Amino acid sequence: MKLIKSIVRPNKVDDVKDALAKLSISGMTVTEVRGHGKQKGHTAIYRGKEYNVSLLPKMEIEVVVPDAIADDAIRAIVEAAKTGEIGDGRVFVLPVLESHRIRTGEKES
Amino acid sequence: MNQADTAWMLTSTALVLLMTPALAFFYGGLVRSKNALNTMMMSFISLGFVGVLWAVLGYSLAFSEGTNWVGGLSNAWLAGVGLEENGTIPHLLFMAFQGTFCIITAALISGAIVERMRFSAYVAFICLWALAVYAPVAHWVWGGGWLADLGALDFAGGTVVHVNAAVAALVAAIVVGKRQEYPSSSLLPHNVPFVLLGAGLLWFGWFGFNAGSALGANSIAGLAFVTTMLAPAATLVVWSFLDMFRSGRPTAVGCATAIVVGLVAVTPAAGFISPMSAILLGGLAALPSYVIMAIRARSALDDSLDVVAAHGAGGVTGALLTGVFADMSLNGVADGLLFGNPGQVGIQAAAVAAVIVYSGGMSFVLLKVIGLVIPLRTSESDESTGLDITQHGEEAYMHVGGTSSRGHV
Numbered sequence: 005m006k007l008i009k010s011i012v013r014p015n016k017v018d019d020v021k022d023a024l025a026k027l028s029i030s031g032m033t034v035t036e037v038r039g040h041g042k043q044k045g046h047t048a049i050y051r052g053k054e055y056n057v058s059l060l061p062k063m064e065i066e067v068v069v070p071d072a073i074a075d076d077a078i079r080a081i082v083e084a085a086k087t088g089e090i091g092d093g094r095v096f097v098l099p100v101l102e103s104h105r106i107r108t109g110e111k112e113s
Numbered sequence: 114m115n116q117a118d119t120a121w122m123l124t125s126t127a128l129v130l131l132m133t134p135a136l137a138f139f140y141g142g143l144v145r146s147k148n149a150l151n152t153m154m155m156s157f158i159s160l161g162f163v164g165v166l167w168a169v170l171g172y173s174l175a176f177s178e179g180t181n182w183v184g185g186l187s188n189a190w191l192a193g194v195g196l197e198e199n200g201t202i203p204h205l206l207f208m209a210f211q212g213t214f215c216i217i218t219a220a221l222i223s224g225a226i227v228e229r230m231r232f233s234a235y236v237a238f239i240c241l242w243a244l245a246v247y248a249p250v251a252h253w254v255w256g257g258g259w260l261a262d263l264g265a266l267d268f269a270g271g272t273v274v275h276v277n278a279a280v281a282a283l284v285a286a287i288v289v290g291k292r293q294e295y296p297s298s299s300l301l302p303h304n305v306p307f308v309l310l311g312a313g314l315l316w317f318g319w320f321g322f323n324a325g326s327a328l329g330a331n332s333i334a335g336l337a338f339v340t341t342m343l344a345p346a347a348t349l350v351v352w353s354f355l356d357m358f359r360s361g362r363p364t365a366v367g368c369a370t371a372i373v374v375g376l377v378a379v380t381p382a383a384g385f386i387s388p389m390s391a392i393l394l395g396g397l398a399a400l401p402s403y404v405i406m407a408i409r410a411r412s413a414l415d416d417s418l419d420v421v422a423a424h425g426a427g428g429v430t431g432a433l434l435t436g437v438f439a440d441m442s443l444n445g446v447a448d449g450l451l452f453g454n455p456g457q458v459g460i461q462a463a464a465v466a467a468v469i470v471y472s473g474g475m476s477f478v479l480l481k482v483i484g485l486v487i488p489l490r491t492s493e494s495d496e497s498t499g500l501d502i503t504q505h506g507e508e509a510y511m512h513v514g515g516t517s518s519r520g521h522v
Contacts, residue, residue: 049360051370051419052407055298 005100006074010065011093012085017063023084035064043091115201121330122202128321129213139311146303147499148228149509155223163219163243167212174248181259183249218274224418225282226289232504234487246475265464269326271381271431279425281476288480291415312369319376323383337383344395348375351399374402377427382435390438401426436461
């Protein structure tokens, strides 16, 4: 099993969800995050003083999938989340040792 | 007793009371979320403590005869304050109306010391301040005291409320000291919609504050109403241009601030000047406040919510411009500089100076005395944790499922 952790633009979450659903991947965890890679922030103003907002809002989508479909899942996520502009995000892949279903207590590997 | 006057004053009193919760939203939105409740509580608590103290003692100290400097005790515990006429409205109602002014004046001070003052010390301070500073100053100007004798014009409290509170705020900001993290660009408003809501409700309530100070449903109330509508409008226009010139974009926080500045500035003038003068006054008032705010932001003074820039500069500007624009043919009381009476500006300046000296000095003494018994600040770690949790045991924002924003259930 692999944990596929994607950081994408907030407005791309639905597209990524749809793309994963087409591969029958429906279990996921989504978190609101802030961060940046190369993307420059923007300047905001408070009471006349300018300050830089460099931690930008993104969404982190985590799915755990069997090794066999991991590559398809990554491809689907990248295609769905891409705009071609700086700030599109990243996909990380981590190994998963075990997965236990809480409802039944079963262990899947 | 006049029924129309009474009806209007009943309404005005309610409008002015609403201004204190409105202030809570205005201030609350400007602080970080971990201090939102504490900031709002500083306004709400005034409704309780200052409200009661006003009835028990404050009203008497402000409005009973006494000396030229302070009222006496003849109306303490509302003795002699009943259903009988005071002007054309019930005496009780006049007392209540004035009480709502005292309540919000005390709450205004909180803007300078948010996010680090110990709540118990703050409550003790506003209680003593309402009686020892607000009541005498109100007496000087409205209670037949020496500033009234001098001929100072303050229609609804530019000096009694705004300059008074602003000087106390300045002193408090210095004595309590700055926030640990000041100056830092992480000290940002957590809810700007609240700030706008607060400003809007303040404007609404201010019609009671200014037009209600006519103490009747008459043409002067109408005049005060209109000047209260036009002056902040003009301030908002000028402020928007200042913002666009300085940083390219007009901001929502700037808009809310501008509205308050305009309202503060027109407060002493509301029933004394013409509507066109009100537009000029409002437009001019934007400038000193904008400049002082910019200077403060670069200074070591952590007057966190710019009480000095909005209420101090706005109040002083308004008081002086009242001395310029006052038109006896409208108000039946006095002319200002533009109508052949330049001396009025000097009288206004004298009144402002007197209040600055008294309020500043007395506020300093009160804070130092309280500080001997209760530490004025929260502890450093409490300040970091946040005052909502440490002063009130509450969090403003619980997330879905009952978990708190601090990540524990």
